[in-house]
Amino acid sequence: MNNSYGKLASHVYNLDKYIGKSFGDVEYYLERLNECSGPILEPAVGNGRALIPLLEAGLDVRGFDASPEMLGYCRAHCKERSLTPALSQQTFEAFAHEERFEAIVIPAGSLQLIADHATAIATVKRFLDHLRPGGRLIFDLYPHDLFADTQPSIRNWQTEAGDLLTLTSQRVKADLIAQTTVSHLRYELWCEGKLASSELEFLTMRWWGVEEMALTLRAAGFVDLVVSGNYDFGSAPKHGDEVVTFECRRPR
Ligand SMILES: C[S@@+](CC[C@H](N)C(=O)[O-])C[C@H]1O[C@@H](n2cnc3c(N)ncnc32)[C@H](O)[C@@H]1O
Structure with a gap:
């Protein structure tokens, strides 16, 4: 299954992108949400990083x-800190909340996990429908990795129990028309030198153009769009920037 973040994938995510880890995004989102007093939704919330x-x-x-x-x-990390946010198992493709939000935030390029263009457009529209008038959608995209090196990479982590988790990633497909890539992610858990379990995930990502996303947001009905590079609000993204952030509003 694609982008399923199964048992070993989630374990690796939690070891690698632990609570407290920021790519500059946590500070940026905190700053952008500074004056937000109403409810906020984080789709694809992950481990709660x-x-x-x-x-x-x-x-x-x-x-x-x-x-x-x-x-x-995510639930375990919240419980440890006596935090009690509402968390649910839902997907971009079908999520529904009765509440209307003051902001919807999607860090870490998670929107790129929607590989199909029509589905992504329907999801953007669903975000608009879930915002209050004047409410903001803020999300990150990673630019143009479509042509990146296709060499396999191997990383490893020590688990809490002292075992070894390895991740071997290999890009196996780049579709220049659909603007998608598929990578094989092979997760392996080694206990005392023996393979205890393994998991293969297909990571499919869509690589948006900046103008393409701007057009998509405006066509969906969003206004007041600000596109920023490298978490510098209002600074137009430029070649070499690692991340592009979009912020726009549902009309009042
Ligand atoms: C890169 S992680 C981001 C986690 C967290 N937001 C963060 O900033 O660290 C992507 C998350 O998207 C979730 N995900 C993947 N496909 C999804 C889908 N179709 N609908 C909802 N969540 C999805 C994964 O389970 C994973 O937790």
């Missing part, structure tokens, strides 16, 4: 994620 600092800053955030394992980590 971004959610928890937002909650600890006093923001009223809730989240959903497709992966029960990721939600398991």
Whole structure:
């Protein structure tokens, strides 16, 4: 299954992108949400890496994620800190909340996990429908990795129990028309030198053009779009920037 973040994938995510880890995004989202007093939604909330600092800053955030394992980590981290956000297992493709939000935030390029263009457009429209008038959608995209090196990479982590988790990634397909790539992610858990379990995930990502996304947001009905490079609000993204952030509003 694609982008499923199963047991070992979630374990690796939680070891590698632990609570407290920021790519500059946590500080940026905190700053952008500074004056937000209403409810906030974080789709694809994962293990809570971004959610928890937002909650600890006093923001009223809730989240959903497709992966029960990721939600398991998120719930455990919240419980340890006596935080009680509403968390649910839902997908970009079908999520529904009765509440209307003051902001919807999607850090870490998670929107790129929607590989199909029509589905992504429907999801953007669903974000608009879930915002209050004047509410903001803020999300990151990573630019133009479509042509990146296709050499396999191997990384490893020590688990809490002292075992070894390895991840071998290999890009196996780049579709220049669909603007998607597929990578094989092979996760392996080694206990006392023996392979205890393994998991193969297909990571499919869509690589958006900046103008393409701007057109998509405007066509969906968003206004007041600001596109920023490298978490410098209002600074137009330029070649070499690692991340592009979009912020726009539902009309009042
Ligand atoms: C890169 S992680 C981001 C986690 C967290 N937001 C953060 O900033 O660290 C991507 C998350 O997207 C979730 N995901 C993947 N496909 C999804 C889908 N179709 N609907 C909802 N969540 C999905 C994964 O389970 C994973 O937790």
